[in-house]
Amino acid sequence: MTGQELLSPNRQPSRDGVLRAMSKVTEILPQTPLLPLEVDGTTIWCKAEMLQPIGAFKIRGAWHRLTDMTKVQRTKGVVGVSSGNHAQGVAWAANRLGISATIVMPSNAPQIKLQATRALGAKVVLYDRATESRDLIAARLIDESGGTLVHAFGDPWVIEGQGTAGIEINEQLKERGLGDPDQIVACCGGGGLSAGLSLACPDAEIIIVEPEGWDDIIRSLDAGKILSVQDVTHPTMCDALQTPQTYPINFEILQKRVSKGVTVSTQEVAAAMRLAFEKLHVVVEPGGAVALAAVLAGKVDVKPVTAITLSGGNVDRDTFVKMIA
């Protein structure tokens, strides 16, 4: 691939791209721990992404994307769309690189996410999840500013960047004297992380977990074409995973690599958050707990080397208290 092609937003994400992202991520982000957790006598390995500086894995893709922007692009700023974690990832990277950032966020996003995004210096534009399209709002902002879109999942850099979590999982298992994971169970919203892990870990089975009612990717994989969520007003605690529909760039990878998809209920998510509190002593937000929830609920068979993502920890206190009570 030429330098020009590497910078094309239409290029396909690749494992080489994940490795290139890894070399950049290593320079700036310390490795998050891979915490062992015993489940029914078997140890599963939990990638603790709530320990990232912004409290979620989204910082990986944002950093890979923004550091690849040209000088001219940087002067015009970035526009992101996000329910809150990608927002903070983009804001953090933009802040570090001196790039101005505008993020389109749902008005009902958790306060902790809205505040943190603003605290990182980003401009936040609110929209109504039920009645407005965040993509249309972002398109208008880009028309006005000439800025660069940093999509939350449908972007080759973002996919490659999220994949660095998989490279680290492989390295950390090796340090523990274990081989590559037999399977990785991933929290899935738009499919950025799942696609990234698919590229990063070609020998692992990829299992995706979506919250009940927001299982558009599972249904899409069954149907062999991209489908939308049936009811975007379906209530869920997993604000980070409320993506109405995936993008072709994600879907093409997931079609080849995902071996299973399962959904979890709010009660199952709450049980996972509680266990993470008690046994791992970490704060997991609802959307970041669905992979663990699926394992605990027995919806995923535990294999000898199972890795899961605990994707984020940005949850309002009231919600956390309610979930672990």
Add this chain to the structure above:
Amino acid sequence: MTGQELLSPNRQPSRDGVLRAMSKVTEILPQTPLLPLEVDGTTIWCKAEMLQPIGAFKIRGAWHRLTDMTKVQRTKGVVGVSSGNHAQGVAWAANRLGISATIVMPSNAPQIKLQATRALGAKVVLYDRATESRDLIAARLIDESGGTLVHAFGDPWVIEGQGTAGIEINEQLKERGLGDPDQIVACCGGGGLSAGLSLACPDAEIIIVEPEGWDDIIRSLDAGKILSVQDVTHPTMCDALQTPQTYPINFEILQKRVSKGVTVSTQEVAAAMRLAFEKLHVVVEPGGAVALAAVLAGKVDVKPVTAITLSGGNVDRDTFVKMIA
């Protein structure tokens, strides 16, 4: 020092001993992260010991102690006294090494600590904190079994083992391009961790933090002799730091090295637990949050390189919810 002297319970703990402990700890425990936290524009470095397999730093000293036991000693088992974290450390190490463990624990210890200690295979003997002496009960158990006492803080191995947290802090700051810490702010109960850090980091100022009403070491340092807590019925949320009196082996080190001691209130501890929840996404128990509480309350001046211990995360759900509410 000869091999015989190295194994004497009456020997003085040393920095060489900390380094020897480090080589053993590195083999079995992954490094806990050193999390950056911005406080009033300065970054402080938080040693996240709640991410240890038992949820607290106590595993370090217990591992150093038990791995140095002779074959004959191992057959007779160990006896520990602990409010809950040392209990789990001893139980974990004993379990790994196939040594039987009996732990004397207060009947009002957090349920999470009692359950976890039993789950690790240790026998738990309960006592009443207000009316019974745990040391006398332990002495009787040792008389009966011929087992080895593993004291929670007044033991050269335990002090050296806890010091390994300081060696890691130095290493991790170096990886970040920083020098050794100017100061380490440590949660202090009996003084095992503080003494260990004093040995491990001879160039850092050591600041100890005790909960209000349980400031026996601060008062002892002022008086130049070991004093007891004035009222052992004084209520505190910091169950891990309810030590009525330190031991000479700790006091001698602390007298030479501690530059300041401060106390914190329950409200200040709660504020620290809340901030750790929101910004670091980790669960800190009250006793593990006192160092952060002191910094946040402005009771410790933040220096360019300040490290603090977040010593543990074993807290019952109800208590946690009450503290962060």
